[in-house]
Amino acid sequence: SALYKAWLQYTELKSPELRNLYKGILKRVVVEGGVSGLPPAAVRELSAGAKAMLGATPEFMDQIPTDDEGPYLWIRLHSDEDSSGADRRRWETKRASYSLKYVLSAKEERLELTAASKTGMIYGIFHLLRGIALGFKPAQWAIEEHPANQLRMINQWDNADGSIERGYSGRSIFYTDGEIVKDLGRVRDYARLLASVGINAISINNVNVHEVETGFITEEGLPEVARVAEVFRDYGIALFLSINFAAPIAVGGLDTADPLDEGVREWWKEAAGQIYRHIPDFGGFVVKADSEHRPGPFAYGRDHADGANMLADALEPYGGLVVWRCFVYNCMQDWRDRTTDRARAAYDHFKPLDGKFKDNVLLQIKNGPMDFQVREPVSPLFGAMSATNQVIEFQIAQEYTGQQRHLCYLVPQWKQVLDFDTHAAEGGKGQVKQIVSGSLFGMKYSGVAAVSNIGDDECWTGHPLAQANLYGYGRLIWNPDLSAEEIAREWAQLTFGSDRDVVDKVTEMLMASWPIYESYTAPLGVGWMVVPHYHYGPDVDGYEYSRWGTYHFADRDGIGVDRTLATGTGYAGQYFSPNREMYESLEECPDELLLFFHHVPYGHVLHSGRTVIQHIYDTHFSGAEAADGLREIWASLEGRVDAARHKAAADRFAEQAEHAKHWRDVINTYFYRKSGVPDEHGRTIY
Numbered sequence: 001s002a003l004y005k006a007w008l009q010y011t012e013l014k015s016p017e018l019r020n021l022y023k024g025i026l027k028r029v030v031v032e033g034g035v036s037g038l039p040p041a042a043v044r045e046l047s048a049g050a051k052a053m054l055g056a057t058p059e060f061m062d063q064i065p066t067d068d069e070g071p072y073l074w075i076r077l078h079s080d081e082d083s084s085g086a087d088r089r090r091w092e093t094k095r096a097s098y099s100l101k102y103v104l105s106a107k108e109e110r111l112e113l114t115a116a117s118k119t120g121m122i123y124g125i126f127h128l129l130r131g132i133a134l135g136f137k138p139a140q141w142a143i144e145e146h147p148a149n150q151l152r153m154i155n156q157w158d159n160a161d162g163s164i165e166r167g168y169s170g171r172s173i174f175y176t177d178g179e180i181v182k183d184l185g186r187v188r189d190y191a192r193l194l195a196s197v198g199i200n201a202i203s204i205n206n207v208n209v210h211e212v213e214t215g216f217i218t219e220e221g222l223p224e225v226a227r228v229a230e231v232f233r234d235y236g237i238a239l240f241l242s243i244n245f246a247a248p249i250a251v252g253g254l255d256t257a258d259p260l261d262e263g264v265r266e267w268w269k270e271a272a273g274q275i276y277r278h279i280p281d282f283g284g285f286v287v288k289a290d291s292e293h294r295p296g297p298f299a300y301g302r303d304h305a306d307g308a309n310m311l312a313d314a315l316e317p318y319g320g321l322v323v324w325r326c327f328v329y330n331c332m333q334d335w336r337d338r339t340t341d342r343a344r345a346a347y348d349h350f351k352p353l354d355g356k357f358k359d360n361v362l363l364q365i366k367n368g369p370m371d372f373q374v375r376e377p378v379s380p381l382f383g384a385m386s387a388t389n390q391v392i393e394f395q396i397a398q399e400y401t402g403q404q405r406h407l408c409y410l411v412p413q414w415k416q417v418l419d420f421d422t423h424a425a426e427g428g429k430g431q432v433k434q435i436v437s438g439s440l441f442g443m444k445y446s447g448v449a450a451v452s453n454i455g456d457d458e459c460w461t462g463h464p465l466a467q468a469n470l471y472g473y474g475r476l477i478w479n480p481d482l483s484a485e486e487i488a489r490e491w492a493q494l495t496f497g498s499d500r501d502v503v504d505k506v507t508e509m510l511m512a513s514w515p516i517y518e519s520y521t522a523p524l525g526v527g528w529m530v531v532p533h534y535h536y537g538p539d540v541d542g543y544e545y546s547r548w549g550t551y552h553f554a555d556r557d558g559i560g561v562d563r564t565l566a567t568g569t570g571y572a573g574q575y576f577s578p579n580r581e582m583y584e585s586l587e588e589c590p591d592e593l594l595l596f597f598h599h600v601p602y603g604h605v606l607h608s609g610r611t612v613i614q615h616i617y618d619t620h621f622s623g624a625e626a627a628d629g630l631r632e633i634w635a636s637l638e639g640r641v642d643a644a645r646h647k648a649a650a651d652r653f654a655e656q657a658e659h660a661k662h663w664r665d666v667i668n669t670y671f672y673r674k675s676g677v678p679d680e681h682g683r684t685i686y
């Protein structure tokens, strides 16, 4: 169905002229060095795409045709690829590169796809088909592509029982009833979607590793995991597993998981050997340790470098990586004690360890210091560890941004984070994108990871328009210089076809959606205010008096968290100058982050000229109205978008519009009653 095909619709090209041009070229595909050199995934894709969009059936051949002079597609590999498991250069960005060129001479006409690896060939084919779908003319092809980032990773938070941690799109496509599914057809379709936007790594189980998944790295578990690895391998995607730091105890029969214990170290080495016997190109481990009750090195008085390096030693002979998460904070804290500010935790834990990690360890850092809120500052760890490999972690799943029931296109948020200037480098520059691409400090490995948003829903992502976040994630981390709008437009056209009005409206809706969501939820960067545990819907004090470190400190006089050096938690001091001074200063702090950094009276006047309390009222009234506006715009597209997709999204927009009113009323009522300040415009607040 159209819902299922997502952005790979391959609808028949409308223009007969273009169809004929490409049909002419794609009817013959010459593969230098032999057709067997072209990965089956590329052959399948090209055949399927050419058939559906052009009605052509490509013939694959080894030789340039000499007898006739018709056009053709020429594919060649320029590589020194090492196909053994321990290929240490596999993550280099140039290995994924390709070019597409149109060549017209007196003698011949051809389209040339040159790739540096088999994966590059697959990327090149996807790019070509995307271009055809978007209406590129053959003669326009003159591109050279390579990704900005080495690791372009997806983290599944799927559990073996078939549930998904923070999953809002149905059940897992990987597991059912404690086992990996027998039929991996849907996993294959997923691998295809991911490869089409350049993803090259995936961890397939939740970072919170339960009993069954702990056993994935054992002799019993590995043959099954290897089946999944095979599916992803076909698309150039390396498989990773989240591991349980206490596995030596849980499945190894040891009585400790101490990373400095010889027996434990040996156990991990053997485990690694076993893994690589089953999966020679295994990517490595993702590790959540000493975080939210997960086991880790702290139990043994060791630090996180000890823990990560032990695993790194075990994987090193095979070229494996350890992706070690920095989401480490005290989730049992005493809320009265502001010096244990959760925002400080990652930096406080990891900054002192800079330079102590082995070079096949990468620290995976969430984009903000808290937890995927609608608005947070950038984590101050970016730039602060110039001698440590870093990966940024985004969350596509929309846990705190409407859970794929509300529209919230996150690419503009990610883009803003990647563009943020940390001022970490000599001379005072250092954008986050330069740090995670490894270019600023010359890191050996680096990249981007994100929590997936898919499940077994017909449309993959709960909300049909939430597919744009998965697509946009891949496209943005391949090339962080693309604009969020370009990506939105591209997605809209690939997904809904070339009806100009549909594409314009969908693009407009996507681009408006994050600001709209922000305007009717937690204001001015303060975050949270959601129903505990579920994180959907408003509950202003839901987390206010609990132990998670997530507070707004609203009282009758004011609101916000004082994170200044002068009078607060000192968090602002974790940034480089001049960011530190900007956040520290009440005058300079940007409005959208004011309450993240400062506690202010309700009457405090923002740069916008409005008081904080009036800002809260105004944005909640206008936000709920704008959410209703989204519903209306979508309704206007009825008949222009196929009925199944229109209906699926219309239901979501109806829910969002209603729910936004609920948010508006809860938030406005709360602050009206706390502050006693009436709305300047006299609107009804209960």
Ligand code: BDP
Binding pocket: 165, 166, 207, 208, 288, 327, 371, 372, 399
């Ligand atoms: C939070 C989620 C929780 C995850 C945790 C993590 O609420 O379910 O386990 O992050 O990232 O956002 O480990």
